[in-house]
Amino acid sequence: EAGVTQFPSHSVIEKGQTVTLRCDPISGHDNLYWYRRVMGKEIKFLLHFVKESKQDESGMPNNRFLAERTGGTYSTLKVQPAELEDSGVYFCASSQGAGRGNTEAFFGQGTRLTVV
Amino acid sequence: AQSVTQLGSHVSVSEGALVLLRCNYSSSVPPYLFWYVQYPNQGLQLLLKYTSAATLVKGINGFEAEFKKSETSFHLTKPSAHMSDAAEYFCAVSEKGGYQKVTFGTGTKLQVIP
Numbered sequence: 001e002a003g004v005t006q007f008p009s010h011s012v013i014e015k016g017q018t019v020t021l022r023c024d025p026i027s028g029h030d031n032l033y034w035y036r037r038v039m040g041k042e043i044k045f046l047l048h049f050v051k052e053s054k055q056d057e058s059g060m061p062n063n064r065f066l067a068e069r070t071g072g073t074y075s076t077l078k079v080q081p082a083e084l085e086d087s088g089v090y091f092c093a094s095s096q097g098a099g100r101g102n103t104e105a106f107f108g109q110g111t112r113l114t115v116v
Numbered sequence: 117a118q119s120v121t122q123l124g125s126h127v128s129v130s131e132g133a134l135v136l137l138r139c140n141y142s143s144s145v146p147p148y149l150f151w152y153v154q155y156p157n158q159g160l161q162l163l164l165k166y167t168s169a170a171t172l173v174k175g176i177n178g179f180e181a182e183f184k185k186s187e188t189s190f191h192l193t194k195p196s197a198h199m200s201d202a203a204e205y206f207c208a209v210s211e212k213g214g215y216q217k218v219t220f221g222t223g224t225k226l227q228v229i230p
Contacts (some may be wrong), residue, residue, distance in 0.1 A: 003159075035220075040220060042223070043206065048217060056217060058215075058217075093160075104165075105162075106162075107159040
């Protein structure tokens with residue numbers, strides 16, 4: 001079974017440009033989460049989807065960040081326009097829906113974003 | 117609000133020595149606690165989790181952690197370090213149960229010296 005897949009693995013963009021990160025969760029997982037780790041700091045929660053709905057987006061830093069999950073399958077996280085402080089590693093995780101037993105979250109390898 | 121403090125951003129141990137990675141948490145409700153590991157160029161992998169059952173939790177690769185409510189601690193241990201244990205370890209807490217909105221610590225990089 002395929003795990004959580006994130007694209008691209010690395011991205012280097014200039015300040016002011018737009019970048020879109022993609023996450024393909026494990027098939028059948030209703031919950032999808034985005035986290036971010038800025039260099040040297042802790043991994044911080046960004047938002048949580050349940051199927052196509054945003055359950056909790058309290059961690060989104062500002063309105064330059066837009067997350068979508070069309071059809072409750074894959075998700076995209078767009079940063080527009082990117083700023084230097086957006087650099088970091090963006091992790092995606094997915095888990096089964098509540099009431100389905102094990103709700104362990106499985107993480108992808110992350111996308112390393114560098115804004116120059 | 118919940119938070120996690122990991123003591124020591126870098127820990128070095130000799131191969132075969134005891135591994136002890138410290139984690140203290142703060143939570144207003146009974147927490148779920150986790151340890152994750154990230155090997156180089158890989159994603160985060162769950163090592164073990166505490167979900168209000170047994171206070172001594174055994175995980176993968178010989179790791180275990182003990183939940184101590186009185187000390188608000190959840191330290192990670194392994195009796196004998198192996199070279200393959202070199203990685204970054206993250207302690208994490210969730211107040212809502214399950215895995216929603218997990219709060220991570222800053223991570224501890226473990227170096228194993230041959």
